[in-house]
Amino acid sequence: MIAALRSGMMGGRLSGLLLVALPVALLIWLVLWPVLQAMVGTVYFPGTGFSTASYAYFFTDDYSLRNLWLTLWVTALTSVLRVTVAMPIALYLRFRTGSVAALVQALALFPMFVPSVLVAYAFIRVLGPNGIVDTVLVALHLPKLASPYLTPAGPIIGLVWDGLPLTLLLLLSGLGRVSIASVDAARDLGAGSFTLFTRIILPRIQSSIIVTLAFNVLGLFSAFTLPFLLGPASPEMMGPYMQRTFSDNADPLNATTQAVITFAFCAAFGLIYVRAIAKGRKGPA
Amino acid sequence: MAQVRLTGIAKAFGKVTALDAMDLMIDDGELVCLLGPSGSGKSTLLRLIGGFETPSEGTIAIDGVDVTHLPPERRPTAMVFQSHALWSHMTVHGNVAFGLKLRRLPRAEIRERVEKVLDLVGLAGYGARLPSQLSGGQQQRVALARSLVIEPKILLLDEPFASLDQHLRERLRDEVRDIQQRLGITAVFVTHGQDEALAISDRIVVLADGRMQQVGRPGEIYAEPKTAFVAGFIGAMNMLDGTLGDGEIAAGGLRLAAEGAGPARLAIRPEDIALSEPEEGRTVTVRRMIDFGSHVVIDSTLSDGTHLRIQTDKTIRVETGERVGIRVERWTVFTEGEAPRRYSSDTVRPFREARYA
Numbered sequence: 001m002i003a004a005l006r007s008g009m010m011g012g013r014l015s016g017l018l019l020v021a022l023p024v025a026l027l028i029w030l031v032l033w034p035v036l037q038a039m040v041g042t043v044y045f046p047g048t049g050f051s052t053a054s055y056a057y058f059f060t061d062d063y064s065l066r067n068l069w070l071t072l073w074v075t076a077l078t079s080v081l082r083v084t085v086a087m088p089i090a091l092y093l094r095f096r097t098g099s100v101a102a103l104v105q106a107l108a109l110f111p112m113f114v115p116s117v118l119v120a121y122a123f124i125r126v127l128g129p130n131g132i133v134d135t136v137l138v139a140l141h142l143p144k145l146a147s148p149y150l151t152p153a154g155p156i157i158g159l160v161w162d163g164l165p166l167t168l169l170l171l172l173s174g175l176g177r178v179s180i181a182s183v184d185a186a187r188d189l190g191a192g193s194f195t196l197f198t199r200i201i202l203p204r205i206q207s208s209i210i211v212t213l214a215f216n217v218l219g220l221f222s223a224f225t226l227p228f229l230l231g232p233a234s235p236e237m238m239g240p241y242m243q244r245t246f247s248d249n250a251d252p253l254n255a256t257t258q259a260v261i262t263f264a265f266c267a268a269f270g271l272i273y274v275r276a277i278a279k280g281r282k283g284p285a
Numbered sequence: 286m287a288q289v290r291l292t293g294i295a296k297a298f299g300k301v302t303a304l305d306a307m308d309l310m311i312d313d314g315e316l317v318c319l320l321g322p323s324g325s326g327k328s329t330l331l332r333l334i335g336g337f338e339t340p341s342e343g344t345i346a347i348d349g350v351d352v353t354h355l356p357p358e359r360r361p362t363a364m365v366f367q368s369h370a371l372w373s374h375m376t377v378h379g380n381v382a383f384g385l386k387l388r389r390l391p392r393a394e395i396r397e398r399v400e401k402v403l404d405l406v407g408l409a410g411y412g413a414r415l416p417s418q419l420s421g422g423q424q425q426r427v428a429l430a431r432s433l434v435i436e437p438k439i440l441l442l443d444e445p446f447a448s449l450d451q452h453l454r455e456r457l458r459d460e461v462r463d464i465q466q467r468l469g470i471t472a473v474f475v476t477h478g479q480d481e482a483l484a485i486s487d488r489i490v491v492l493a494d495g496r497m498q499q500v501g502r503p504g505e506i507y508a509e510p511k512t513a514f515v516a517g518f519i520g521a522m523n524m525l526d527g528t529l530g531d532g533e534i535a536a537g538g539l540r541l542a543a544e545g546a547g548p549a550r551l552a553i554r555p556e557d558i559a560l561s562e563p564e565e566g567r568t569v570t571v572r573r574m575i576d577f578g579s580h581v582v583i584d585s586t587l588s589d590g591t592h593l594r595i596q597t598d599k600t601i602r603v604e605t606g607e608r609v610g611i612r613v614e615r616w617t618v619f620t621e622g623e624a625p626r627r628y629s630s631d632t633v634r635p636f637r638e639a640r641y642a
Contacts, residue, residue, distance in 0.1 A: 181370035184337055185428075189384030189435060190358040199383075203374040 035263060042257045054257040066235040068261070071221060074152060074237060078159045079216040082167040083209065085160060090171035091201070095180065112165035116158075120229035123158050124149060154230035155237065159220060166219075167212055174208020175201070207276045214273035218266050238262050287361065287438035287471050288313055289334060293343035296329055296495075303329045304495045307343070316465050316472045318482035321492035322518070327475045328443055330492070334473060335441050336360045347438060363432035364441040367448065369424045371416040377403070377427050378412035384435040402434040405464060422453045429461065433468070440465065440472040446481070454478075458485050479519050483507065491515050509627070513619040516552040521582075523558075523593050525551040527618075534618055537591030539567070542628055543618045550619040555582060555596035560603070563610035569593055571607045585609075 042054050058064045089108050093101055111119070126132045128149040137144055148154045178201055186200045202209075224239035231237055236244070238258060246255035289311040296304040304326045311317050319327035332338045334345060336357035344353045352360050363384075371380050378399055385395045403409050406426040416424055425445055432440060442461070446454040462485040465472045476482050482489050483503040491498040491506065491514075499511045510516035517524045527536025527549055534543035536551040543549070560583075561567070569585035572592075576599065583595040583603060595611065603609055615629045 179368060179370060181366040181368045182372060184357070185364070185366055185370040185431070186372075186383070187337075188335065188357045188362070188364045189431070190387040191383075192358070195387065200372060204372070 035260075038256045038260050038263075042253065042260055054253050055261075057254065058257055058261060063235065064241075064258070067238060067241045070152060070235045071238040071262075072265075074156055074159070074227070075217055075220040078156050078163070078220050079213050081156065081160045082163050082216055083171070083212060086164055086167040086171050090168055090175055091197075093168075093172060094175040094178070095183065108168050109165045111161055114162075116162055116225035117229070119158055119162050120226055123154070123161075123230055127154075127157070149230060150232050152232060154232075155223070155227040158226040158230045159223060162226060163216060163219065167216060170212040170215060171205070171208060174205040174212070177208075178204050207279055210276040211273055214269045214276065217269040218273075221266050221269075222262055287348045289439060289471065289473070290346045290349075291330075291334075291343065292346070294330070294333060294340050294345065295342040296326075296333060296338060297341045302495050304333070304340075307497050309490060309497070309500065311471060311473065314466075314469045314471055315487045316462065316474060316485060318486040318489045319473065319475045319492060320477065320479060320482040320489050320519075321498075322477060324494075325492040326495040327477075327492050329495075331364075331441050331443050331473060331475045334439065335362050335364045337364075361438035362441055363435055363437035363439075364443060365425075365428050365432050365445045367444040369416070369421075369428045369448075371424055371427055371431075373416050375416075376412060377408065377414050377416065377419070380416065380427055381412075381431045381434050384431065388435070398434055399430075402430045405433065406430045407460070421449050422457060425449065425457060429464075433464070433470075438471065440470050442472065442474045444475050444477065447476075454481070455484075461485070483519075489519075491518065493518070509625075510552070510617070511625060513550045513552065513625075516617060516619065516625075521555050521594060521596070523551075523553045523555065525553070525591060525593075527551045529618070529620065537593070538588035539591075539593075539613070541613055541616055543616075544626060545618070545620055545623075547620065552617040552619065553593075553613055554615070555594040557613060557615040558593070558595045559612045559614060560595065560597060560601060561610040561612040563608055567611050567613075568608055569595070569611055571603050571605055571609060573605055574603065 043052055044050055058068075086108075089104065093105050093108075114122075124131065127147055129147050131147070134144055134147070148157055182204075183196060183200060186196050191200065222239055223237065224243065227237035228240040228243070231240065238261075242255050242258045242262070245251050245258060249255075289309075291307055291309040294304060294307040294309075295302070307330070309317075319330055321327045329338060333340050336352065336355055336359070339354060344351055346352065347361060357364075372383070375383070381399045381402060382395050385398060390398075399412065400409070403412060406429055408423060408426050408430065411419070411423070411427075416427065419427065428445070445461070446457050449457065458481055461472075461474075474482075474485065486503055488500060489503055489506050490500050493514050499506055499515045501509075506515065507520050510519060513524065516522050525536035525539065527534045527539075529543055529545040529547055529549045532542060532544065533540050534549055534551050536549075539551070541551065543551075569587055572584045572586055575582040575584060579599070581597050581599045581601065583597060585593050585595060587593055593611075613630060615627070618626045618628070620626075
């Protein structure tokens, strides 16, 4: 009987391994192998040997560093803004039901179905020079406002709008672990809204917030379309910078070096994400 | 201690009426059970008293003060939730001390009161543990301690033991009753378990479809149900559809003395039927015997196939398929729009009269 059980378990293990074999093979082929190739390709050159010159160039070049700094700054600010904007909506949707909540949810998730190019076009038409805002201000004989188009604020606004649905869904998933009864219990004992949020809700969705931030950072660090269409030409975010270095400058080595550096930053946030997930699995929120 | 007065309370969720025109007075130090099936409105009523819902109509007063529109945090009530609702990121001490910290009490007083209440619920020394390190019963004790520590005037309990096993449930309900009586606190307890309600209540409020069916002492509700619903819901009961006429009710081949005419429902408790010699209109066929240890229930059928349960002494043995006679000692007849009529045979033993007094 024990032998039969063991045999069954072995069979189950084998079929489990077979199930994950294809995706793992694809992951190795399409992700890990190119990453390894890129990393090796930037430090090892057949005939001349090892060299870290391209990395030395990146970290001593003022323009590259300004681009990296801008990317970090836009990523951090956009991530915080996304969570800040999505949190009240998520709280509302978690603890309210009815037709108004359904409408709010539909509106909040709408950007998920809009391609980034359309977002950029809409942004230019609304906030760009001679856009709707400008036209309205002129019609009201009010002074024009400085347009965020082609400034660092441009991609931030676009990226916040574009990434709001995913942020909202991730926060909602985290809030799903906070039972209404636990909130009611705190209210019953005298907790106001602020205390409820800071002492009951926030500690229990910490790992969800870390996951949300990590997801945002991963996407934002290598964002291309919106920074390319709405952002400034100089300095520029890493996405457009890589593309320009590769295509316009025809410099694949430096473009790959930029990609590896971008990957290293993303991997660091990926590690935070993995740790948050592992922590979440260890115990309840 | 405090009194709760509900006057004309109604609650509707959209087009659905959850509670309808309810009046109730709960006295100082009384433990009242709200008993009813799922969807009867008992939890809604409790949430209205706690301030988690606002009534569509009517008023709620605690100690004569109208609290109808006050939020939970401004009412002198505390609720124990079915799911414990403990905060898993806080220790037992943190959970219990939460309400006291919000009241900005001195640290020493908080510690003293937390220790005292943990001792009261039998969890002395558990303060440093996390809820996840406690059993279901211990978690519910923490939830009870968390509510008691703020010294509410009214303790509200929303099916607090529903997720616990039978043995633990019985032990905890006795402990809750004991604590409630020791503190003299007014308590409202929601349950769908009739045993639980009968065991711990001073009074029971039976609810169905958002309406109050009957309010009374446990024994009174058991012995003198005012509606067919209460009769069928509280305790085991044989409910038979019948017809009144010629001074008797005919139901399922059974004929018993009763006044009136037209359709009616006949209610007979299994323990109000005794076994006797078979005779016309008073014979059943045994389907099976269910041994409960303390007593035996005979599942039988009347001549037309209607099921009839008979509770009897465990020493009595009958065989499946055997035809036995019955003698109904007490029965109630319910007719639409009229008060129930109760009857008893001449053979009713004197102790049964005293039993329901």
